[in-house]
Amino acid sequence: MYLFGVRRSATTGTAASRQFWRIGALFAIAGFGFLTAACDRKDEQAENPVRPVRVITVAEQQGGETVSLSGVVEAKTEVDLAFRIGGRMVNRFVNVGDRVEAGKLIAQLDSQDEENAVRAAAANLSAAEGKFIEAEQNYDRQRQLLSRGHTTRQRYDAAVQTLNTLRGQADVARAQLATAKTRLNDTNLYADASGEVTLRGVNSGEVVQAGQMIVRIARKDGRDAVFDAPPSLMARVASDADISVALSIDPTVVASGRVREVSPQADPQTGTFRVRVGLTDPPSEMRLGSSIVGRATLEEQAGVAIPASALSRANGMPSVWVVDTASETVSSKPVEVAAFRASEVIVSGGIAPGDVVVTAGIQSLRPGQRVRLLGQPS
Secondary structure, X not given: OEEOOEEOOHHHHHHHHHHHHHHHHHHHHHHHHHHHHHHHHHHHHHHOOOEEXXXXXXOXXXXXXXXXXXXXXXXXXXXXXXXXXXXXXXXXXXXXXXXXXXXXXXXXXXXXXXXXXXXHHHHHHHHHXXXXXXXXXXXXXXXXXXXXXXXXHHHHHHHHHHHHHHHHHHHHHHHHHHHHHHHHXXXXXXXXXXXXXXXXXXXXXXXXXXXXXXXXXXXXXXXXXXXXXXXXXXXXXXXXXXXXXXXXOOOOOEEEEEEEEEOOOOOOOOOOEEEEEEEEOOOOOOOOOOEXXXXXXXXXXXXXXXXXXXXXXXXXXXXXXXXXXXXXXXXXXXXXXXXXXXXXXXXXXXXXXXXXXXXXXXXXXXXXXXEEEOOOXX
């Protein structure tokens, strides 16, 4: 047989044909295998897609960090001086900024009514004492006559009763005179301690009520640095911590102090707590009302800090998603939370420094999920 000008035998042609079909079958099987493998990979990728996530590498908790707060200088003790009685104030002898000593006359009320009351009370006392002396003399006579049998028991008893009544009236008059003198003295307002006038309430010529503030005095028994601290700092500052305070306008003017008083209730408007730091020998430049900056060192908390967004729940327990960098998969690990802060969580157990924790994208994760770290090539 001739094929394309070449003579071939029937036997030779049959063998070549079978060889050709064998080679074709092998290629077909290989192609089918490749297609099957490709489909398997696609199914696997569809069932377990690679999720992009953001992560952080857990670092050791940094303790001893320093925080700063702005505040003002205030007097350790401020008192409002007021009259104990009402009336028209005729004189005020101090103004804001004046320094006063204990016993200094601060203000005066019109004392005409109180002077008249003292004179009236003194006259009443004089009359009551005169009647009492007369009754006392009558009692002595009746007592002597009764002992001699020259008077009756009824007259003696009447003398005793009159004496007791007039003694009581004299005591009342004496107390009224003392009260009138006290009111007269209360028309003068004196400083009860040394200090500095920081506020005035009324002016001369005004009618004031009892207890109405006339002036406010900051006593000289010390000064405080006053701050409004957020709740996150309250538990992290030691109660005996040294607080460094410096003037805002001149940081070279410094003083130190310790926390003296912490408000037990937060301010309803700001949510902060009022903290008063007693200053030790503050310089004269730290005047009342001066703006200051206070610095304190925070106590170190056991554990590591992670963003609050990394925290989730699994089986009712707090947990985080940890990345296995070798297999690029995630697993859920339960953790122990030591403290919550504004934007982070302190974890005391479950993870350690060096662990890679997912901080964003945790909603679509499941155990064994393959992930791609954002910012890295896929």
